[in-house]
Amino acid sequence: MIAYIKGQLVSILDESVIMDVHGVGYEILCANPFAFQSALNKELLIHTYHHVREDSQILYGFKNEDEKYLFIKLISVSGIGPKGALAILASVDISEFVAAIEREDDKFLTSFPGVGKKTARQIILDLKGKLISVFSIQTDFEQATNSTESNAAVYKEAEEALQALGYTDRELKTVIPLLRKENLSNTDEIIRKALGLLVRN
Incomplete structure (x- = not known):
């Protein structure tokens, strides 16, 4: 392999x-x-x-071993193929995802693309108790404390990517504040939406 x-x-x-x-x-x-x-x-x-x-x-x-490990575990679940696992990883916070499995939170799991109620139950059935030894689960307080820092890092990564594509600080200052209002937490989504706004401008 x-x-x-x-x-x-x-x-x-x-x-x-x-x-x-x-x-x-x-x-x-x-x-x-x-x-x-x-x-x-x-x-x-x-x-x-x-x-x-x-x-x-x-x-x-x-990007790292954690993403790869979760991917391998997800494709072991009946009803989830590689494309489905990749779609989940595109917008997942691993700690939140594992915590949702442990508390059997169907609603949270069905928020991911391609995950219906049946698949969510299968994820819980197959993976509950099998991920907590690898991934740490944050408490609600820790998640709230870290969310601002996490979002800042995501936007910084998106800005660097857009600068690499040739956009100036001045151009980015016109669109990034608009995107921040949407509370986006996924780098790829921020970049895609920013490009849409930049092309229009």
């Missing part, structure tokens, strides 16, 4: 990134490809899961 890819990040697409490793280009599907924007044309290590089927071989990429 291919545990990670280390090479030059040469391209970022809507659903994947292209890594050049000694002249060989590897396409890696990611939950948030634009999260790697700051590493474009630089050497990068991406943790990967090599998914092998009879008709294809696909590499899925992750």
Whole structure:
């Protein structure tokens, strides 16, 4: 199995990134490809899961081992395939997700794309008690304390990615405040919405 890819990040697409490793280009599907924007044309290590089927071989990429571990656990759940697991990872806070499983919070789990009530119950049935040894669960107080810092980091990452695309501080100052009002917490979503506003302006 291919545990990670280390090479030059040469391209970022809507659903994947292209890594050049000694002249060989590897396409890696990611939950948030634009999260790697700051590493474009630089050497990068991406943790990967090599998914092998009879008709294809696909590499899925992750920023860290935690994302990869959760992905592997999610695809072990009946009814969740790699694309579904990737969709969940695109907007997940791992600590909150694990906490929701432990308290059997169907409503929270069904807020993710492609997760209906039946799948939510299956996630709880298959994963409850199996993730808390790996991931720490924050209390409500800790989550409230850290939410502001977390959002600030997400917006900073989005701004850096937009600057790398050629947008100036002046242009960003016209759209970032508008996006902050929407309480977005996902870097990829912030970038997409910002690009929409910037194109209009």
